[in-house]
Each structure stands twice: as structure tokens, then as C-alpha cells.
Amino acid sequence: MSGIKILWADDEIEMLKPQLFFLEKKGYEVVTVSNGYDALDELKENNDIDVIFLDESMPGITGLETLAKIKETSPNIPVVMITKNEAENLMEEAIGSQIDDYLIKPVNPNQILLTLKKIVDNKRLVSEKTASDYQQEFRKILMDINSGLDVEGWVETYRKIINWELKLDESEVEQMMDILSMQKNEANSEFSKYVVRNYESWLKGDGPTMSNTLMRKKVFPILEENKPTVMLLLDNLRYDQWKMIEPIFMELFKKEDEDYFFSILPTSTQYSRNAIFSGLMPLEIQKMHPDWWLNDNEEGGKNLKEKELLEDQIKRVMRKDIKSEYIKVTNTYYGKMLNDNIQNYVQNDLTVIVYNFIDMLSHARTEMEVLKELVRDEKAYRSLTVSWFKNSPLWTALQKIADKDIRLVVTTDHGTIRVNQPSRVVGDRETTTNLRYKVGRNLKYEKKDVLESVDPHKFGLPKPNVSSRFIFAKADKFFLYPNNYNYYNNFYTDTFQHGGISLEEIICPVVTLVSK
Structure with a gap:
């Protein structure tokens, strides 16, 4: 192994010549100093040090004092503490100060090599x-x-x-x-x-659990066990994002089951989330509750009746009294309210919490250059989701109820995909603006790029007009109109969108947890 540079600080450096010779033969470069002050000076001048070997007992400032100063200026450089002393309190202090390994004198060359392999070569x-x-x-x-x-x-x-x-x-x-x-x-x-x-x-029922059957198959059966259940729906949560925040949940909860459901089409909040809470397909919602459904081309909020749809489904399916509550968090004010009141919610048989953050993140990334820079790719998107969750009022609220005898169901309404391939669409003024699905009367499109629904009723979807049809983008396609094509292509390429057909949008996690 060559190209690795070691800084070794030890007041008995002359006695370490066999070890230094051994390391140099193995291709390591070793810079030696005899005290902590010189080690710190060397570190200032030399910005290519890969690992530091630090003697614990040196004149001037001790190894632990030197370590503290190293961590202030160069926190990411691995440090190996070398000591004659096996005292437990000393080791605890060194380990607490974030050493990466320690060796006991006299130091065996093979031990040194093993430590270097472990620290430097590990990654x-x-x-x-x-x-x-x-x-x-x-x-x-x-x-x-x-x-x-x-x-x-x-x-x-x-x-x-x-x-x-x-x-x-x-x-x-x-x-x-x-x-x-x-x-x-x-x-x-x-x-x-x-x-x-x-x-x-x-x-027709010949397939996976879908949005409209999610609660009937995955939530209502566990309510029979008379244990308070909290259903947490994180808008736009993908399976990969769940896997990233799962370890945080596992600090306080045990996993009973990790399953999935398929989001209905369009994989968008208006359709999939209304279907979840109603237990109905959108066409059925429109027929049973015409005042509660708005088509894409109609003015007004499209998810304003989730509470009523949930209550209606509970009555229709459970056929018994269930004490339930519906909470929707769309900003920090409601997040604080959730945190303040979470203890009260576990008195219910079923508490449903809809938390809108990830959806806002994906939309904001499309619009804001600074977020595009921060969330450059899938990895950064996942990482930002973790940072948000760790520091959110939601996680603080969940910590407050982790010791209660409850069941927690974590799920979503649909996922999102990073789009990269534009597909041309021509439509009239009534055509919807969503990039992953379109509803309209006179649509012209690339047939190979879409799943078309000439009769939306067969897909359980309402028709805004008699001749309306739906099209859904496949894989990572997104729909663009011919006017200002290049501008919108540059603007929307590499953004996170939903509404169409992809593994990320359709296959959704539904995870059941209990308190540890």
C-alpha cells in the first residue's frame, strides 16, 4: 500500500526505528516528531497527513491534550493512541475523545499494519x-x-x-x-x-394491495387487537427514503412487519391519497360523494375532505364505533401543535397523521436553484430526507410516545421519480399541467411513451368531459408542450416528479412497528 502518509508523535521516536523501517518497506511515508507541539505544527504545514500515531505520555502537552487540539483543527483525520498504560479511565477518556484505535507499548509491527489496514484501507x-x-x-x-x-x-x-x-x-x-x-x-x-x-x-381485485384497499387490508385488521394505532403517512416517501430513516425509528421501535402496496394511477396526492382514506377509487368517490370530489380542471383544493372520507370508510368497513382522529401537518406551526398534543392522540383507537414535507421538498427543488444545488442527485435527496426527519417536530413527537403500548404504521401515498426524458404532448387549454400524467379531450402524444386510458372509467377515474382521456408517462419520461420546449426541457430535466408509472412512484412501503 503506497501513498499513505503517517504523522507519528512520540518522545521515544529513536527507539521506534524497527517499526518505522517496517512501515517504509511496506510503502508508507512516515513523518516523525517528538512532542505534541511539533505534531500540531507539522499538521498545520502538512495538509496531506492520512493518519496520526500519538504517544499518550509525552513531555510538554500530553497525548490526550494534543488529541483535543487535533480534533479542533482536523476532526476527520484518524488518530491511533499509543500508550504504556492500560488504565481503564485513560482508555475511556481517549475513546470518548474519538480515537480510532489504540496500541499498547511495546508496539508490534504487525499490530501497526493491522491497525492501518483497518483504518485507512477499510473504506x-x-x-x-x-x-x-x-x-x-x-x-x-x-x-x-x-x-x-x-x-x-x-x-x-x-x-x-x-x-x-x-x-x-x-x-x-x-x-x-x-x-x-x-x-x-x-x-x-x-x-x-x-x-x-x-x-x-x-x-378488479386480481392483484396487489392498492391505495383503495390499503386501510382495509393493512390497518383495520390490527385495530381489532384493541391497541392504540398511529398511522403516519409521509407524503411522497419512497422505499429508499424509508430505508434511510428506518435506523432512526429502530432506536425506539421494533419492526413487526415490512410490506408494500401499489399506488393507483395517477400516482399523485389528489388521486392516491383520497383513495387511501376513502377506501374507494376516485370514480366511486365522485359517485358517492359528489360534493367531496373536484376534477383536475376545477378550482379548489383537491384533498380537503380526507378527514370526512376516512370517517366514512371507518363506518362503512368497521361497522362499529372507533375513536379516531385525523391530523394534517403542512407547516411548522402544525408540526409544533402535533408535538404539543401527541400524548393525547394515543388515547384514540386510530390516529392518522399526514405529514407533508418530502412532497414540498421535491416541489421546492424544482423551483429553487439553491435546493437543486443541495439536492444534486438521489443520494443527496435521501440524505436531506434523513437530516429533516432527525430534526423535525415529528421525530420529537414520536419520541414522546415511544414508551406507550401502541402500534405505529408508517406509509405514504405514492413515490417520486427523477425525470430525464422529455416526451411531446399537444393539448387544449383544459389539459392538466402535471408533467407525469395528462387529462384532456384532444391529446396528441407519443404512444410508446405512455399508458393511455381512452375510457377513464375502466381505470376507476372520473371524466371531466365526455371525451376526456388520461395518459400516464412511463419510466423517467415527462410531458412537455411544443411551445418553449427547450426552456422547459432544461428547467424540468433532472427534477423529481410523480403521477406516472415507475417502480419509485408505484411500489410504496407500509411498515408496522411497536414500542420496544
């Missing part, structure tokens, strides 16, 4: 192993994608792709990330064809 070795493992898995996933998968097969393949994506995030092997990205595109292309072939039959 490289993990990266190489991850890349090698993915290369072996690549062919199997490719064969699966093209093997005529069923619902379970697609869910499993999607989970595999996401798990590899998260592993490769850590390893930072760019070439492998590019290959995985191509594989995900291929998977989305085949998955879109699968949805086109099967969507209508799913709506």
Missing part, C-alpha cells in the same frame, strides 16, 4: 468488495427483470436494486453507480410494460 476494501459483489449480482438482476416477473417478483427486484443503490452510495464507486442507474432504467422500462398489461385486472 477502499469495502468499496472494492461492494463493487465486486454488485458485479456478480448484476447479471442475476438483469435476468430477473426480463423473466416475466409477477407482483412479488417486481417488489423483490426493486428492493434489491435499492439495497444496492444504498450500498454503492457508501462505497462511492462511480462506475458501478452508473451501471446501477442504467439497470434501474431498464427495470423501470420493463415494469412499465408490466403495469400496462395488468393494471385493469388489478382494479
